[in-house]
Amino acid sequence: MRFTTFVPALLVLCATCGGVAGGGSSAGSSRGTARFETVDFRSGRWFKGNTHTHTLESDGDSPPEVVINWYKNHGYNFLVLSDHNVFVNPARFAQMTDSAFLLIPGEEVTSAFERKPVHINGLNIDRVIVPRTDSTLLGTVQKNVDAIREATGVPHINHPNFGWAITQSVLARVERDKLIEIHNGHPLVHNAGGGDSPGMESVWDHLLSLGKRMYGIAVDDAHTFTGEFSPLNANPGRGWIVVRTQRLDAGEIMRAMESGRFYASSGPELDSLVVTDAAMAVHIHRRGNFKYTTEFVGDKGRVLARTGANPAVYHLAGDVSYVRARVIDSSGDVAWVQPVFVARP
Numbered sequence: 001m002r003f004t005t006f007v008p009a010l011l012v013l014c015a016t017c018g019g020v021a022g023g024g025s026s027a028g029s030s031r032g033t034a035r036f037e038t039v040d041f042r043s044g045r046w047f048k049g050n051t052h053t054h055t056l057e058s059d060g061d062s063p064p065e066v067v068i069n070w071y072k073n074h075g076y077n078f079l080v081l082s083d084h085n086v087f088v089n090p091a092r093f094a095q096m097t098d099s100a101f102l103l104i105p106g107e108e109v110t111s112a113f114e115r116k117p118v119h120i121n122g123l124n125i126d127r128v129i130v131p132r133t134d135s136t137l138l139g140t141v142q143k144n145v146d147a148i149r150e151a152t153g154v155p156h157i158n159h160p161n162f163g164w165a166i167t168q169s170v171l172a173r174v175e176r177d178k179l180i181e182i183h184n185g186h187p188l189v190h191n192a193g194g195g196d197s198p199g200m201e202s203v204w205d206h207l208l209s210l211g212k213r214m215y216g217i218a219v220d221d222a223h224t225f226t227g228e229f230s231p232l233n234a235n236p237g238r239g240w241i242v243v244r245t246q247r248l249d250a251g252e253i254m255r256a257m258e259s260g261r262f263y264a265s266s267g268p269e270l271d272s273l274v275v276t277d278a279a280m281a282v283h284i285h286r287r288g289n290f291k292y293t294t295e296f297v298g299d300k301g302r303v304l305a306r307t308g309a310n311p312a313v314y315h316l317a318g319d320v321s322y323v324r325a326r327v328i329d330s331s332g333d334v335a336w337v338q339p340v341f342v343a344r345p
Contacts, residue, residue, distance in 0.1 A: 050080065086128065087125070111131035111140055119159065132144050294310075
């Protein structure tokens with residue numbers, strides 16, 4: 001994986017026309033009244049990782065050593081073994097880690113409410129977490145988020161559309177959570193929604209539009225490492241995050257994730273992200289003859305601008321509370337750039 005530092009060219013996307021505008025700045029009056037809360041993507045390095053996968057310690061088909069080797073051999077820098085209600089201590093596999101590959105302790109805290117699955121990953125925890133229940137769905141979700149925080153861990157809410165379990169109205173009322181799966185590689189997870197249930201990107205925009213600061217992650221939720229790799233199996237390599245930190249360290253990775261210093265992907269790679277007080281620039285790493293479309297998305301999921309240019313640059317304009325980017329490649333895979341929030345005087 002190749003990443004470079006990039007200084008954005010003078011390319012402007014028109015926020016009202018949805019296309020590429022020529023020449024100088026179109027941000028105009030918005031720059032005097034609003035600015036992006038700048039995020040530092042220049043210092044440090046990019047590290048690729050997966051925070052949700054399974055082994056024989058719960059319901060995976062392979063021992064931890066096989067799972068670890070798969071990710072290590074496929075260019076990942078960090079991995080969380082998140083077995084159901086099991087703490088797989090990374091110290092058991094210290095001989096498999098090195099300066100380029102880190103194991104972060106985790107668990108998929110697995111509870112339920114009225115037969116609906118409530119699964120929340122605990123990242124960088126220090127012990128097994130006993131799942132909790134409550135008399136309401138919201139209470140069940142909240143108690144397990146709290147249990148992870150009490151174990152000095154970082155929670156992320158897993159596959160809300162799995163079993164159509166956790167609605168956006170419930171998610172809007174959960175507290176002390178900052179991470180949510182918007183893409184899960186398991187074939188039984190309904191990322192795109194269906195019927196009267198919205199897809200996870202729509203849910204994400206709903207939460208953001210309410211003022212909740214949430215960052216979207218992509219994961220494998222892999223269970224199957226042997227036999228045929230097919231869309232019908234829960235295989236690895238379908239979703240990941242790429243985090244910007246100074247060093248490969250669990251604490252730094254957690255802090256970066258909870259401050260939005262990462263992107264999520266099911267395919268496209270980025271060379272760089274640059275955020276200033278007035279602009280966001282996305283530089284896509286070209287692969288073969290793939291083509292890319294970048295959409296900049298604001299409140300309620302509205303597409304503010306769309307372009308096939310690389311780099312894609314959006315200059316802040318209009319009355320928005322956040323802007324995020326979605327890069328779609330010509331195979332249909334997506335990279336999701338985290339929302340950048342807008343500060344107003």
